[in-house]
Amino acid sequence: MTNAEKITIIADMREKHSGVVKALHDEGALIDLKMLPTADFLCSGRVAIELKRPADFLNSIIDGRMLQQLKELKEGFERPVLIIEGTEEQDLFSSRSIHPNAIRGMLAAIAVSYGIPILHTRNPKDTAGMLIAIAKREKEAGAPKPSLHPQKPATLGQMQEYVIASLPGVEKKLARALLQKFGTVAEVINATEEHLQKVEMIGPKKAAEIKKVIDTEYR
Missing domain, CATH: 3.40.50.10130 (Rossmann fold)
Structure with a gap:
């Protein structure tokens, strides 16, 4: 090739x-x-x-x-x-x-x-x-190039799931569980490691990785 x-x-x-x-x-x-x-x-x-x-x-x-x-x-x-x-x-x-x-x-x-x-x-x-x-x-066939963004119009809920699913170790199922637990994207982002661990499938290591991405200053 x-x-x-x-x-x-x-x-x-x-x-x-x-x-x-x-x-x-x-x-x-x-x-x-x-x-x-x-x-x-x-x-x-x-x-x-x-x-x-x-x-x-x-x-x-x-x-x-x-x-x-x-x-x-x-x-x-x-x-x-x-x-x-x-x-x-x-x-x-x-x-x-x-x-x-x-x-x-x-x-x-x-x-x-x-x-x-x-x-x-x-x-x-x-x-x-x-x-x-x-x-x-x-x-x-001239199809669009591969992209992480869905090609179909997303609902607000799907867009919220997509944002949370971009966090480390978070798949769509877990993103949905987090949103159901905390209610909004902002509440998920603001949750402490202790509170994150109250969601099934999130242990201390994953909670720490999530908070590291959220709280570390961008360089």
Whole structure:
């Protein structure tokens, strides 16, 4: 891939050490690592990718995360896509912890009710190839460049969640919990470390990191 042909893909910081990011780099793609409030990869301003390995996909059905994550993708991006990686190594339907009909029901809901395409890849290298193919197609179609800002008009509540989700270690679910606890963005910002720790999923370390970003003088 020449410099003129290179495409940029935004990857979530939590994917930094994954095989996908390495494979993207090896293929010559430009990787921009960011803390994404939702999605794992952005291939354009309208295409957001949620990447699941089989075990994580099944666990997200059990704990209810799957539909919430996809709902947030749908709200924020025009063309969300779900990639399930590694189904050749681990059959989705071989799990004893969840009935095959529940898995089929979830796949049907994602594809039909939510209208989100489901793509299957064999391994990280295959996933990287798929991301590059999507990004190239988007670039050729003149789609907006990858951006952290949702392309759909945001509601006031979504904008408030976005502001809080930019804090270290705060994902969209936690941002929503913080806003529900404190009421406003200002109250979240002004909360003490002790008060922040009263919110589930925030311990002393995360509370300290949040306050450090808020209280440290800009240089």
